[in-house]
Amino acid sequence: EIVLTQSPATLSLSPGERATLSCRASQSVSSYLAWYQQKPGQAPRLLIYDASNRATGIPARFSGSGSGTDFTLTISSLEPEDFAVYYCQQRNNWPGTFGQGTKVEIK
Amino acid sequence: QVTLKESGPALVKPTQTLTLTCTFSGFSLSSSGMRINWIRQPPGKALEWLARIDWDDDKFYSTSLKTRLTISKDTSKNQVVLTMTNVDPVDTATYYCARSSVRLNWFDPWGQGTLVTVSS
Numbered sequence: 701e702i703v704l705t706q707s708p709a710t711l712s713l714s715p716g717e718r719a720t721l722s723c724r725a726s727q728s729v730s731s732y733l734a735w736y737q738q739k740p741g742q743a744p745r746l747l748i749y750d751a752s753n754r755a756t757g758i759p760a761r762f763s764g765s766g767s768g769t770d771f772t773l774t775i776s777s778l779e780p781e782d783f784a785v786y787y788c789q790q791r792n793n794w795p796g797t798f799g800q801g802t803k804v805e806i807k
Numbered sequence: 808q809v810t811l812k813e814s815g816p817a818l819v820k821p822t823q824t825l826t827l828t829c830t831f832s833g834f835s836l837s838s839s840g841m842r843i844n845w846i847r848q849p850p851g852k853a854l855e856w857l858a859r860i861d862w863d864d865d866k867f868y869s870t871s872l873k874t875r876l877t878i879s880k881d882t883s884k885n886q887v888v889l890t891m892t893n894v895d896p897v898d899t900a901t902y903y904c905a906r907s908s909v910r911l912n913w914f915d916p917w918g919q920g921t922l923v924t925v926s927s
Contacts, residue, residue: 734913743903743917744854755915787854791912795869798854 702726704788704799712807719775721802723788728768732792735773739784809833811904811918818924825891829904836862836882840909843887847900894925
């Protein structure tokens with residue numbers, strides 16, 4: 701089973717700042733990686749799929765990059781509604797697995 | 808608009824069977840390429856994929872839970888049912904259903920989730 705390690709566990713930033721979240725896979729997942737956003741009490745929402753494609757309706761301030769084992773989710777300028785937990789997920793190897801999440805909190 | 812909603816008991820006793828229903832709208836599971844997945848999240852922990860059923864009735868299960876899970880669909884009712892036998896307190900979690908498809912093989916969208924507590 702592929703293990704996804706997300707870092708940092710918590711990111712404390714202010715609105716308007718840039719957020720950089722990392723997801724590292726224990727073996728290559730090619731570009732089969734997605735990012736989800738989860739707000740308290742809500743279901744996860746797909747943000748990025750296939751490493752760098754924004755899902756429908758996702759603002760351009762969210763971008764994804766990487767391939768193989770190292771991936772990054774960047775939020776160019778944090779909006780108040782962006783403070784949430786972010787999960788990465790791979791589907792290169794069955795079954796797909798999730799990372800433990802990075803919490804982006806208000807500093 | 809595609810929506811999914813989970814329903815089921817909030818409390819289940821250990822060793823009992825848990826039955827969860829996902830009711831969806833905005834698409835048909837009989838349409839080629841459509842899939843429904845079940846995913847769970849224990850309190851404060853990571854997400855875990857459990858099972859999937861496809862438009863052609865193919866079924867897939869988590870290796871670690873395969874012997875305890877059964878997934879089925881009722882296309883006429885737009886529902887997918889997941890049963891989990893012999894539940895344990897470690898099965899306490901929020902259970903989500905989510906759509907995926909051959910075209911977009913990622914979980915999108917998700918239902919709101921239903922919290923199931925396993926306790927005597």
